[in-house]
Amino acid sequence: MFQLQSKHPASCSELVGKVDRFGGVTVRDFPPDISEDSFNIVLKASLASWRREGKIAVWLHIPISLSRLAAVAATLGFTFHHARQDQAVLCLWMGEGESRLPGFATHQVGVAGAVVDESSGKVLVVQDKNKTKNAWKFPGGLSEPGENIGATAVREVFEETGVRTEFRSLLSIRQQHNHPGAFGMSDMYLICRLSPLTYDIDFCTQECLRCEWLELTELARTGDTTPITSRLAKLLLHGLRHGFHHIDLAMEELPAVYSGLFYQLYHRRLPA
Amino acid sequence: MFQLQSKHPASCSELVGKVDRFGGVTVRDFPPDISEDSFNIVLKASLASWRREGKIAVWLHIPISLSRLAAVAATLGFTFHHARQDQAVLCLWMGEGESRLPGFATHQVGVAGAVVDESSGKVLVVQDKNKTKNAWKFPGGLSEPGENIGATAVREVFEETGVRTEFRSLLSIRQQHNHPGAFGMSDMYLICRLSPLTYDIDFCTQECLRCEWLELTELARTGDTTPITSRLAKLLLHGLRHGFHHIDLAMEELPAVYSGLFYQLYHRRLPA
Numbered sequence: 001m002f003q004l005q006s007k008h009p010a011s012c013s014e015l016v017g018k019v020d021r022f023g024g025v026t027v028r029d030f031p032p033d034i035s036e037d038s039f040n041i042v043l044k045a046s047l048a049s050w051r052r053e054g055k056i057a058v059w060l061h062i063p064i065s066l067s068r069l070a071a072v073a074a075t076l077g078f079t080f081h082h083a084r085q086d087q088a089v090l091c092l093w094m095g096e097g098e099s100r101l102p103g104f105a106t107h108q109v110g111v112a113g114a115v116v117d118e119s120s121g122k123v124l125v126v127q128d129k130n131k132t133k134n135a136w137k138f139p140g141g142l143s144e145p146g147e148n149i150g151a152t153a154v155r156e157v158f159e160e161t162g163v164r165t166e167f168r169s170l171l172s173i174r175q176q177h178n179h180p181g182a183f184g185m186s187d188m189y190l191i192c193r194l195s196p197l198t199y200d201i202d203f204c205t206q207e208c209l210r211c212e213w214l215e216l217t218e219l220a221r222t223g224d225t226t227p228i229t230s231r232l233a234k235l236l237l238h239g240l241r242h243g244f245h246h247i248d249l250a251m252e253e254l255p256a257v258y259s260g261l262f263y264q265l266y267h268r269r270l271p272a
Numbered sequence: 273m274f275q276l277q278s279k280h281p282a283s284c285s286e287l288v289g290k291v292d293r294f295g296g297v298t299v300r301d302f303p304p305d306i307s308e309d310s311f312n313i314v315l316k317a318s319l320a321s322w323r324r325e326g327k328i329a330v331w332l333h334i335p336i337s338l339s340r341l342a343a344v345a346a347t348l349g350f351t352f353h354h355a356r357q358d359q360a361v362l363c364l365w366m367g368e369g370e371s372r373l374p375g376f377a378t379h380q381v382g383v384a385g386a387v388v389d390e391s392s393g394k395v396l397v398v399q400d401k402n403k404t405k406n407a408w409k410f411p412g413g414l415s416e417p418g419e420n421i422g423a424t425a426v427r428e429v430f431e432e433t434g435v436r437t438e439f440r441s442l443l444s445i446r447q448q449h450n451h452p453g454a455f456g457m458s459d460m461y462l463i464c465r466l467s468p469l470t471y472d473i474d475f476c477t478q479e480c481l482r483c484e485w486l487e488l489t490e491l492a493r494t495g496d497t498t499p500i501t502s503r504l505a506k507l508l509l510h511g512l513r514h515g516f517h518h519i520d521l522a523m524e525e526l527p528a529v530y531s532g533l534f535y536q537l538y539h540r541r542l543p544a
Contacts, residue, residue: 021402064352067360068340074358080336082455083355084376086346088339089455104356105377105457106417130293145378146449146458172539173445173462173521176528177418183354183361185377186418188460190445191539227526228537238542247540249445249521254499256448265500267444267463268519270510 015046017058023095024057025050030066039072047076047092056095062088108182112140113153113194115165116236122213123236124196125229126160129209136214136225138191138232148264150251153192161211162202165194169248170266172232191232193239193248216240245269287318289330295367296329297322302338311344319348319364328367334360380454384412385425385466387437388508394485395508396468397501398432401481408486408497410463410504420536422523425464433483434474437466441520442538444504463504465511465520488512517541 017025027046034042050058060078062070064086070078078090082104093099115124115138125136139160143152150167157165172191179187203211219225220233239247250269253262289297299318306314322330332350334342336358342350350362354376365371387396387410397408411432415424422439429437444463451459475483491497492505511519522541525534 064346065343067342067346070339070342070360071337074336074339079357080355080360083352083360085351088342088352088355088360102414102453103380103417104455105380106415107379107381107460108375108377109379109458109460142374143378145375148449149447170445172537173442174535174537175421176533176535177420178533180531181374183376186381188379188381231526231537232539234542235539254503259452261448261450263446263448265444265446265503267503267507270507 013042013045014049015042017046017050019055022057023055024059024101025055026059026061028061030062030069032066034069036068036072039069040075043073043076047094051094056093057101058092058094060090062090064088107186107188108179109143109149109152110140110187110189111143111149111152111156112138112189112191113157113165114138114171114191114232114236115157115163115194115196116216116240117196117199117213118240120213121216121240123216123219123233124157124161124163124201125212125214125219125225126203126208127210129205129207134209134224135229136212136219136222137229139208139211140189140191149190149266150192150264153190153194157194160204160207162198162200162204164197166197167251168193168195169244169250171235171247171249172228174228191228193236193244285314285317286321287314289318289322291327294329295327296331296373297327298331298333300333302334302341304338306341308340308344311341312347315345315348319366323366328365329371329373330364330366332362334362336360377457379458379460380451381415381421381424382412382459382461383415383421383424383428384410384461384463385429385437386410386443386463386504386508387429387433387435387466387468388488388512389468389471389485390512392485393488393512395488395491395505396429396433396435396473397484397486397491397497398475398480399482401477401479406481406496407501408484408491408494409501411480411483412461412463421462421538422464422536425462425466429466432476432479434470434472434476436469438469439523440465440467441516441522443507443519443521444500446500463500465508465516 015027017027073090078092081089081091126139127134139157141156171193174189176187201211216237220237235247249266251266254265287299289299345362350364353361353363398411399406411429413428443465446461448459473483488509492509507519521538523538526537
């Protein structure tokens with residue numbers, strides 16, 4: 001903890017920051033009534049102190065209600081690192097050379113579920129309502145924050161089609177950059193194999209134009225689909241005929257070394 | 273284009289926004305000298321108009337220099353959607369029920385490269401300098417914005433070890449949430465199989481404590497490693513003995529239907 005000056009931020013002449021193990025300083029408390037001119041003076045003095053002490057970075061966590069302070073910080077070289085809900089985080093690199101500060105999240109994650117009914121050889125497909133070309137595809141959508149891949153697939157399939165399913169395996173990953181639907185960021189799309197628990201379709205008319213159980217052979221052959229769906233249909237057909245263990249990545253939970261939390265790991269299943 | 277009022281934002285009584293196909297309005301121009309009180313009046317009037325017209329969302333792209341306007345918008349219900357560099361994007365949901373606005377990127381993407389020398393049965397491993405436990409692991413690091421998975425693996429391996437490699441396949445994916453190194457967001461970690469093009473080690477002493485070509489049999493056996501590295505060592509050993517086609521996901525580039533751009537797709541290779 002770095003507390004050079006007064007504990008009352010309202011009357012401080014320098015900001016109070018917390019030093020991390022990389023030599024960065026994080027400031028979370030700001031005098032709520034400070035004028036922009038005064039903040040400019042205080043921030044300048046603080047930066048001078050931190051530079052003298054060899055600090056390499058400064059992070060400012062500014063509540064949206066004090067956003068005017070972000071404009072002041074920008075005149076001293078700060079930029080937005082990220083912002084969520086009611087808080088922006090600004091950063092300034094003071095080390096040598098180019099910034100080595102880690103960036104913020106770069107990818108949105110979407111998951112599609114290929115629900116294969118092994119007894120009939122059919123797969124659950126939808127046509128999106130808002131697209132120009134009516135192509136058959138697997139139901140799916142964006143992961144919610146903190147949601148596991150398999151959970152997204154099961155949730156999205158149910159929301160779009162009314163069919164309840166369970167996760168079986170991960171089949172494929174697609175990476176795309178500068179994605180128009182991702183605010184110019186990157187998109188990671190994962191396709192899972194699911195098994196149906198129910199079969200009756202009750203599809204979401206807001207999102208889908210059609211929803212059907214379609215023969216996998218038909219989906220692998222038709223031109224009324226996307227290249228990725230066609231490719232996955234061929235892969236699933238191979239799995240249906242020769243065993244899904246040829247195409248599956250199995251999921252397992254393993255403990256993280258440092259945090260003690262568990263993570264989900266996907267790879268080819270090793271022979272016992 | 274939505275232009276109810278004056279074209280001169282400085283004298284406007286309502287904001288000028290652009291309507292998207294989902295019924296949202298995006299505002300990118302703000303009167304640079306507007307007071308906070310005036311902006312409050314103008315934004316309130318604009319929101320009232322947009323509500324009457326049935327608009328379901330408003331997006332404000334506010335330059336960091338005008339950040340004080342973000343505080344005003346917050347008093348009318350706006351929150352940060354995201355912020356990058358010198359711009360914040362705020363949003364307000366005005367449709368029915370819970371917000372259906374898409375979130376911003378949720379995941380950082382890291383990639384490790386398992387460089388296997390098939391002739392010697394050895395794999396390239398490092399020990400991190402900044403960790404408490406000196407465990408052997410594969411070199412790797414965070415993707416840069418817009419960088420493909422394989423490119424990250426090749427770059428990070430070279431930066432950490434000095435060994436030049438080429439991408440062969442994707443082996444495994446790990447998903448972790450509330451990641452401390454990802455500002456509380458999620459982490460997607462991918463492990464690739466690479467082939468060495470050079471063999472001499474010249475490792476980065478800032479990042480690594482040690483770097484070695486280690487027998488895969490030894491890495492699969494040792495306790496001086498992480499659970500995920502141990503698991504991958506066993507998988508690679510299986511590949512070395514029985515053929516890497518048992519453990520690989522192959523990569524292919526396919527055209528995106530709507531954008532005309534190409535994306536990278538990974539899945540099990542189909543028999544010819």
